[in-house]
Amino acid sequence: MVTELIDPGTARADIDLDAFRANIAALRGVVGEATLMVVVKADAYGHGMLRCAAAARAAGVEWLGVATPGEAIALREAGDDGRVLAWLYGVNEDLTPLVAADVDVSLQSPDQVSRAVAAAAVTERRARVHLKVDTGLSRNGAEPAGWGELFAAAAEAEQVGALEVVAVWSHLAAADEPGHPSVEVQVAAFERACAEARAAGLRPQLRHLANSAGALLLPQARYDLVRVGIAAYGVEPAPGLAALAGVELRPVMTLRATLANVKPIPAGAGVSYGWVWTAPGRTTVGLVPLGYADGIPRHAGNRAEVAFGAGRAPVRGRICMDQLVVELGPDADAEPGAEVVLFGPGDAGEPTAAEWAVWCDTIGYEIVTRIGARVPRRYLDQGSVS
Ligand SMILES: Cc1ncc(COP(=O)(O)O)c(C=O)c1O
Numbered sequence: 001m002v003t004e005l006i007d008p009g010t011a012r013a014d015i016d017l018d019a020f021r022a023n024i025a026a027l028r029g030v031v032g033e034a035t036l037m038v039v040v041k042a043d044a045y046g047h048g049m050l051r052c053a054a055a056a057r058a059a060g061v062e063w064l065g066v067a068t069p070g071e072a073i074a075l076r077e078a079g080d081d082g083r084v085l086a087w088l089y090g091v092n093e094d095l096t097p098l099v100a101a102d103v104d105v106s107l108q109s110p111d112q113v114s115r116a117v118a119a120a121a122v123t124e125r126r127a128r129v130h131l132k133v134d135t136g137l138s139r140n141g142a143e144p145a146g147w148g149e150l151f152a153a154a155a156e157a158e159q160v161g162a163l164e165v166v167a168v169w170s171h172l173a174a175a176d177e178p179g180h181p182s183v184e185v186q187v188a189a190f191e192r193a194c195a196e197a198r199a200a201g202l203r204p205q206l207r208h209l210a211n212s213a214g215a216l217l218l219p220q221a222r223y224d225l226v227r228v229g230i231a232a233y234g235v236e237p238a239p240g241l242a243a244l245a246g247v248e249l250r251p252v253m254t255l256r257a258t259l260a261n262v263k264p265i266p267a268g269a270g271v272s273y274g275w276v277w278t279a280p281g282r283t284t285v286g287l288v289p290l291g292y293a294d295g296i297p298r299h300a301g302n303r304a305e306v307a308f309g310a311g312r313a314p315v316r317g318r319i320c321m322d323q324l325v326v327e328l329g330p331d332a333d334a335e336p337g338a339e340v341v342l343f344g345p346g347d348a349g350e351p352t353a354a355e356w357a358v359w360c361d362t363i364g365y366e367i368v369t370r371i372g373a374r375v376p377r378r379y380l381d382q383g384s385v386s
Contacts, residue, residue, distance in 0.1 A: 008376040011257035011290050015047050017055045017381040019250040019345070023232050024059050026247050031215050034222040037063035037085065037208070039229030041071055046295070046371040047233055047253055050078045051379050056232075057082055065227050069093060072103040085130060088140065095119040099127045104166055108132040108142045110153040113163070120162040129154065130167035131197065131204075135189035136182055137173045147193055151200035158202070167206035168197045172221065175213035176237040178244065187220055213237040216245035234345070235353050235364040251352060253368050254344035255375070260323070261287040262334045271325050272317030277302055279316075284332040286313065288340055291322040295370035296342070299360040300324075307341040307350035308334075343367070 006012070028036055038061045039045075044052035053064055053075055063083045066072050072086040086098060087106035098105050099119040107113050107129045116127040131154055134141035142150045157163040170190050174180035190209050197204065207223040212231035214221040234251035236242050242249045265271070267281045288306065292298045301318040306326055313326040328334050341350040353367040360367070379386050 004376045005374040006289070006294075006376055008378060009258065010260065011255075011288075011294070012376045012378050013046075013371055014254040014256065014344075015051065015377050015379050016250070016252050016254070016345075017051070017379055019234055020047070020052060020055055020232060020252045021059045023234050023249050023252070024056060024061060026249065027212075027215060027226075027228055027231055030245055030247055031222055031226050034210075034215070035063060035206075035225040036061055036215075037065045037225055037227045038232050039065040039227055040075075041065065041067040041229070042369050043373075045229060045233050045365065046369045048377045048379070049074065051377070053078070053080055055381070063225065065229075069095070069098050069103075073097055073101060076101045076103070087130070087132065095127070096122050099123045099125055102128070104128040104130055106130045106132045106140075106169070107154065108134075108140055108150065109146065110149050113150070113153040113157055117157045117162040120157075126161060126164045128164050128166050130169050130206075130208075131165060131202075133168060133170050133190070133193040135170040135186040135193065135209075137171050137186075139171065141170055144189065144192075147196050148200070151197050151202055155201045165197075165202050165204050167204045167208060167225070168194055168202070169206075169208045172209060172211055172214050172218075175211060175218055175221065176241060178217060178241075183214075183218060183221065187218075190221075211237070213241055216241055216247060230365050233368060235368060237365075238363075239354055251343075251345045253353070253371070254350075255290075255342040255371060256344075257288050257290050257340055257342065259286040259334065259336050259338050259340060260289040262328065262332075262336050262338070270317075272301070272320060274318055277317040279327075281330065283330045284328045284334065285316065285325050286328050286332075286334060286338070286340070288324045288326055288342070289322065290342070290375070291320045291324055293321045293372060294375050295372045296324060297356070297360040297362065297367070297370070299362070300356065303359040304342075304356055305351055305359075307344075307348065308338070311349070312351070313340065 067088040085104040096119040120127040132141040208225040210221040210226040215226035305312040346352040353364040
């Protein structure tokens with residue numbers, strides 16, 4: 001048993017695997033024929049990669065998506081033997097362990113094709129590859145002028161049996177903004193890339209372009225497979241998108257803590273570093289034992305709220321590394337050990353990650369993903385907790 005760095009009775013993130021599976025089922029209902037890839041990179045957006053991956057597989061998910069080779073290998077080491085795609089690695093990373101572990105690898109250049117061919121030779125296996133084209137995000141992927149070279153190199157390697165080109169793929173820039181002009185530009189570019197790949201003699205089984213927002217709202221971008229991350233964790237890519245798609249998503253993570261201290265303070269007392277908040281009248285404050293080291297954004301200081309009792313308590317003053325202060329009110333009947341909920345599904349009046357995103361001028365993705373490794377996770381699964 002690994003020692004937990006925070007006692008789960010003091011603070012923890014509850015991960016509702018029933019909600020996770022329900023979200024997956026709801027997304028399946030929306031995307032129709034397209035296959036679902038559940039993206040579990042970044043520790044499953046903070047929810048715990050291995051547990052979420054296992055739950056997704058148990059729900060029949062054929063594909064998992066990760067960013068780094070290390071994430072893919074961690075899945076394999078945990079016994080996952082399904083289809084996994086890894087799409088981000090450095091110029092000096094050896095692709096051999098991925099090919100040896102039967103992980104699909106994204107390639108975007110003739111140089112990367114050569115590296116996959118070398119890995120195939122060492123492992124005496126065909127490397128399974130997804131060719132990444134840049135259709136307008138200007139991030140990873142071959143730019144249009146380089147598609148021809150990429151496809152030609154891959155076709156040659158496929159002919160000699162070193163590679164199998166499983167897919168052509170790309171990533172959307174602004175699918176979460178309904179009506180954004182980039183979507184049609186990117187879909188048209190993707191069509192051109194797929195046609196060029198065909199003309200180069202490639203016959204990939206899969207074309208994939210859409211993330212959660214694309215999967216929810218853009219039938220024309222779903223193609224054969226959709227790569228769904230945030231929506232599977234029950235957080236909308238942007239407020240209102242689930243309703244637009246007619247889908248109910250349930251947030252999977254609830255972040256809770258118990259007050260480590262409660263104290264009355266007089267009018268004029270400064271609270272937390274810098275005294276950026278001083279009590280206008282006598283009041284009571286509670287100490288929440290989570291801070292920016294645990295992923296609570298420092299931007300939340302003086303802005304966010306937590307659920308306390310039947311209502312909400314505002315965060316007062318700056319967020320510290322390990323703790324933050326909330327105001328419970330002048331006549332609060334609170335004892336140390338009382339529970340606060342920082343965010344959750346919202347049905348008991350607690351804030352959601354989406355609300356924290358507004359308070360912190362960010363996106364729900366960042367709120368859940370940055371909840372740190374120090375915070376213990378507890379998994380709720382069909383009535384059991386582990
Ligand atoms: C290449 C790629 N595909 C899919 C996703 C999943 O996106 P979302 O969480 O919006 O579904 C990500 C996430 O950042 C990504 O980088």
